[in-house]
Amino acid sequence: MATPPVVERPAAAARRWGSRAISVFTAVATRLVAIGLLAAGWELFPRLGLADATFLPPLSEVLVAWWQLAASGELTAHLQASLLRSLGGFGLAIVIAIPLGLVIGWYAPIANLLNPLLEVFRNTAALALLPVFVLILGLGETSKVAIILYACSWPILLNTVSGVRTVDPLLIKSARSLGLGPVRLFQKVVLPAAVPTIFTGIRLAGAYSILILIAAEMVGAKAGLGYLINYAQYNFAVPDMYAGIITISAIGLLVNQLLVHLERRFSTWRTQ
Template identity: 65%
Template sequence: MSSLRKLLRQSIVLIGFFVFWEMAPRLGLVDPAFLPPFTEVIGSLGQLVGSGELLQHFSASILRSLTGFSLALLVAIPLGLIIGWYPVARELLNPVLELFRNTAALALLPVFMLLLGIGETSKIAIVLFACAWPILLNTIAAVGNVDPLLIKSAKSMKLSSFKLFLKVILPASVPTIFTGIRMAGTGAILVLIAAEMVGAKEGLGYLITYSQYNFQIPKMYAGILAISLLGLLINYGLVSLERMLSKWNSPMNG
């Protein structure tokens, strides 16, 4: 019962937002042509689901984002661990990191499109670039911020460098690394949607742009809701994975 009350408290602002969305165009507070009632948007979303059109665009976007996101994990985590663990690597690569960490991914979208074309490769590449930096920087910070007492205690037990890294550094770094992973998961969707609005033939970004150009406004808002649901789904998956790995790495589990 208490969990139900907690859920209601957490949802009350969101419910109020949707009620206001429904009533504002009906009361003439906004033009219904530009902001249709929430129920019309939900109806349009249901039509997209029923026709299979939403699944087509949703699948295209999730495939692109997951591909770029997965590649970013494969590249950024090992590189971040190396840079964080070896001072020489950090010193050599720090100027490059400082240069690109302050470069917005969307600012480089025209460059990616010029070099890689307007097909799938450029879209996956821009997601890879956008996701790599928060993962990389948080991984470097995670390794650098491990409690020195833990390292000193491990060294007193005469652990080899490899075992020290595997049994102390890596488990202690997991929470901070996952902070970067969650940031990257959100960024993957935002950057991809922007990329799909240029030179794409399917995807949620294309659905929104196409609907806007054809003045199918309820359909446009339905696409925006679908993006929000996709973001929530990815965030929920990452949070669940973080809890599982954190539990697995806890001292009580050895």
């Protein structure tokens, strides 16, 4: 005779969901403590005279300036320009660097051929090459997207190569003993095992795409968050400058959280 299913009582279910809600609230509150302390210090220090309000205005003034920029549409225009450049270079880096990294990591002859070039360029800072990109490609959008592409390619490429090369040899031997050919072995064993390391490189590249963009927009740009910060500094609009910095920080945080979510989606096979 089949055993009847166990039905959870409403009181027990309520306690379980209540406990889970408390755990989530506690985790979120703990993460917000540091941000709250920073915001409180930013607001109080200038007002108490512990910091020069001319160069570090209270947070409330910065937020008012941010709202005015947003309401006028100026912030939206700069944000759109920056996102188009950043996502363009970042997307091209993913499309180019991941396949190239998989090939280099999987085929030793190609790795031996390209390693000398990789060692030369991986140790050259992207910002050091910014004048070269400007001289060759001009001050337009092409040079900005190209420098972001260059900067983002290296963490993705190197982590992809590392991910392929550090796959557990026992997994590969077991798959070969089961009769998997090279293509199926790479598809079913090597690539899934390398996904976490690849996403580490993608997350690093996501941060680089924002940082390098800001520096590139300070040279010859007419729009973008980097231009906004530079323009506000020269015109001594300090609250506007900090408003641009806060916007950049928020974008970086959102991009990182999105990539973490995508990593979890693509790595559901792993034991959490």
